[in-house]
Amino acid sequence: HVQLVESGGGSVQAGGSLTLSCQHSGNLRASDCVAWFRQVPGQEREGVASISTNENSTYYTPSVKDRFTISWDDAKKTATLQMATLKTEDTAMYYCARSRGRLLPSTCGALTSTWFPYWGQGTQVTVS
Numbered sequence: 001h002v003q004l005v006e007s008g009g010g011s012v013q014a015g016g017s018l019t020l021s022c023q024h025s026g027n028l029r030a031s032d033c034v035a036w037f038r039q040v041p042g043q044e045r046e047g048v049a050s051i052s053t054n055e056n057s058t059y060y061t062p063s064v065k066d067r068f069t070i071s072w073d074d075a076k077k078t079a080t081l082q083m084a085t086l087k088t089e090d091t092a093m094y095y096c097a098r099s100r101g102r103l104l105p106s107t108c109g110a111l112t113s114t115w116f117p118y119w120g121q122g123t124q125v126t127v128s
Helices: 105-110
Strands: 002-007 010-012 018-026 033-039 046-052 057-060 068-073 078-083 092-098 123-127
Touching (some): 018 033, 033 105, 046 105, 057 068, 057 105
Parallel strands (some): 010 123
């Protein structure tokens, strides 16, 4: 069983920065893709960034590339999403996610929620 617990959301002015963290626990050895998604009420969940922990390869949706940075600390079993130059359109509930098994890097980078059965409870990010 895998558990994910997010922290670090909040409110910030446009142009500011926030860092989200996600503590992973449980049986993690069988899976190697960690991701962040976000969702606005009434809209579909959107993949934001992912990292293939075995290869340390990162992937980003175009709207956040060069502004967001995803990382994985294997010793602490923690995923981090550093968000800079935030825009009002970044306002959403942010969720961390983990794959069930090992994914091809291309699949990890596709940021399709189908491949992620494990989810955190979500943390709200509001940019005004």
